[in-house]
Amino acid sequence: MxxxxxxxxxxxxxxxxxxxxxxxxxxxxxxxxxxxxxxxxxxxxxxxxxxxxxxxxxxxxxxxxxxxxxxxxxxxxxxxxxxxxxxxxxxxxxxxxxxxxxxxxxxxxxxxxxxxxxxxxxxxxxxxxxxxxxxxxxxxxxxxxxxxxxxxxxxxxxxxxxxxxxxxxxxxxxxxxxxxxxxxxxxxxxxxxxxxxxxxxxxxxxxxxxxxxxxxxxxxxxxxxxxxxxxRLPAEDSVVLERLSKGTGRALKVAVPVLSRIANFDDLDPLKAEPDVELIFVRPGERLPADAGLVVLPGSKSTISDLLDFRAEGWDRDLDQHMRRGGRVLGICGGYQMLGRRVTDPLGTEGNVREVEGLGLLDVETEMAPEKTVRNSQARSLQYDVPLSGYEIHLGHTRGADCARASVSIDGRPDGAISPDGRVVGTYLHGILASDAYRAALLAELGITGGAVDYRKTVxxxxxxxxxxxxxxxxxxxxxxxxxxx
Missing domain, CATH: 3.40.50.300 (P-loop containing nucleotide triphosphate hydrolases)
Structure with missing residues (x-):
């Protein structure tokens, strides 16, 4: 028995x-x-x-x-x-x-x-x-x-x-x-x-x-x-984000805004494991740090609600300043949806708000729909030509001019978008940062050496x-x- x-x-x-x-x-x-x-x-x-x-x-x-x-x-x-x-x-x-x-x-x-x-x-x-x-x-x-x-x-x-x-x-x-x-x-x-x-x-x-x-x-x-x-293990609940330390002035500062419906924030754990990366979780009431080289917008269970909260915190203005300073942005899943020009929800899948203006850093628009995409995926970075593996959990479809510059190929399908200057990237692929080769290429563009950590072996x-x-x-x-x- x-x-x-x-x-x-x-x-x-x-x-x-x-x-x-x-x-x-x-x-x-x-x-x-x-x-x-x-x-x-x-x-x-x-x-x-x-x-x-x-x-x-x-x-x-x-x-x-x-x-x-x-x-x-x-x-x-x-x-x-x-x-x-x-x-x-x-x-x-x-x-x-x-x-x-x-x-x-x-x-x-x-x-x-x-x-x-x-x-x-x-x-x-x-x-x-x-x-x-x-x-x-x-x-x-x-x-x-x-x-x-x-x-x-x-x-x-x-x-x-x-x-x-x-x-x-x-x-x-x-x-x-x-x-x-x-x-x-x-x-x-x-x-x-x-x-x-x-x-x-x-x-x-x-x-x-x-x-x-x-x-x-x-x-x-x-x-x-x-x-x-x-x-060293992925955390289960966002309550743990309230206790994470600020870091100690490492070579690259990565800022992550903590929204009320943040989801799949363990996407960031591989960056936390990098010795030259200082990962900063920015709580409500705090500003996005001016010296961040990269801002990551993580997943969200409620994109529209979190996008409204993002603006209420004034983080949209911080993000504009970040871009003017030459910074980079990565949006994953709900964070990717927020980076577009508009998010619509004609059937009220997420709630009563049917349309909201996006952050406008990518020329794409997202329409929410009740059908959920749930699958494990094999993928490849089209930016860096390295293999990826991860998973998708999302509602909605994202389309627009910047999708012509897809960031990844998932099971042979183009996914995500890249801005014309290459500094803003979005994707629906969770787990993208767990690829040591992808992480190394991204960090190299930000001026530091990374990717030597075998993240999966670390876990x-x-x-x-x-x-x-x-x-x-x-x-x-x-x-x-x-x-x-x-």
Whole structure:
């Protein structure tokens, strides 16, 4: 029988995603057939799975950690927040509908059968399935109809390990409080807990562990230190952008405006890995830095809404100044759409605004349409004549004079646009910067040497390093138990 374990958190962003990835890599390193699973995810950071549907980028990374092809069944319900119309609901990789938050609570019970169907598919042929919860089971107001935490765990009879984040403070109260408010049925699913993101001498928390045991009776399966390798992995949620450092005056400054519906921002991670690149995420209320050599407009779940916000922040004026100083701009997916002269939405796919003026840096126009393009793609840079691979997730069609200078060829089709002076480039291809050869050519035009970093190997090495750190921190008897090696 397939062994199963589920990590749930005392709150959001306690590190469940990284811990699941680490456990998957530990199990894979020991020769086990391991699979990740997350019943419900909420994120605009999506990936195209190997079987051609949308899943959370985190589950794509966890599949990479498990060394297996990703599948829509690893994340059967994906919620993609968008302006005005609530969230888009993706079920088993395909658009299922849209709903506002209150309406979605009523819809959840309809999705449980799909979740269980996908869970059975993931378990088939696996030695171990590591499940990630969402948010916290302590949100008992959301317990009726729950499919993300205890609703799933009780239905699937999957034992739960609770994860507390000591870095944010109050970890004893969060663990004990969760124990106190859970129903007896839900509480019996919890087999123990982990403390995550600990800094310093672990023995200093021995009394804390004793107190948690006294109040809950739960054993501790490990006090996990701040995992250094986690910083080298793609982040799941845009909340992490609030904590990224500004950088330290490296040779090239790359500025990325952080809009409210930013999507697939892990496209920028390969630049972050470059030793001579200072990647600056510009928050609302801040200016685009005047000394940036490159501005990247990333993907967006709601192009029109984010374009209006871009202007409200005054970033359009900053971008004009950037261009007058001889700067360069790269737009990816929604960012590419913003660079054109106009974006129209005649069917109201994104909301009530049917037309908005673009930034005018490319002679193209985009018309939104309800049909979504979702596919993995092989491509080639027409700028630099180097191979690319990536994926497309977008609504709408972009046409115009600058499309005659396509930036890439995707599966033999021209895609994107380049301005007449070559300084503004747009494309629908996510993952373009993960090509070491493309990155090297782009950075060379900006006057620095780059591309020597093997980005994909960097991620794989980080997963191995993460597994090593985690294996040293976890209780060996518990770990052997879930792996079936004791």
């Amino acid at each position: 397939t062994r199963r374990i589920m990590l749930q958190g005392t709150g959001s962003d306690v590190g469940k995603t990284v811990l699941v990835a680490g456990l998957c890599r530990i199990a894979s390193n020991r020769g086990l057939a391991v699979r990740p699973f997350k019943p419900q995810n909420m994120s605009n950071n999506a990936a195209v799975s190997a079987d051609g549907g949308e899943i959370g980028r985190a589950q794509w990374l966890q599949a990479l950690a498990a060394r297996v092809p990703s599948s829509v069944h690893m994340n059967p319900v994906l919620l993609k927040p968008q302006s005005e119309t609530g969230s888009q609901i993706i079920v088993q990789g395909k658009v299922w509908g849209q709903a506002r938050g209150r309406d979605y609570q009523r819809l959840k019970p309809q999705l449980l059968d799909s979740v269980m169907e996908s869970f059975d598919a993931v378990c088939d042929g696996a030695d171990l399935v590591v499940v990630e919860g969402a948010g916290s089971p302590a949100e008992i107001n959301l317990r009726p109809g729950d499919i993300a935490n205890m609703g799933f765990a009780t239905r699937a009879d999957v034992p739960v390990v609770l994860v507390g984040d000591i870095d944010r403070g109050g970890v004893i109260a969060s663990l004990v409080g969760t124990h106190a408010i859970l129903s007896p049925e839900d509480r019996r699913m919890i087999t123990g807990y982990m403390i995550n993101k600990f800094r310093g001498d672990v023995t200093l928390f021995d009394d804390g562990l004793s107190e948690i045991r006294r109040f809950t009776g739960w054993p501790c399966f490990g006090v996990v230190p701040w995992l250094r390798e986690a910083g 794989d090495d980080a997963l191995n390093g993460l597994a090593g750190e985690l294996e040293r921190a976890l209780d060996p008897d518990w770990l052997d138990g879930i792996l079936g090696t004791n």
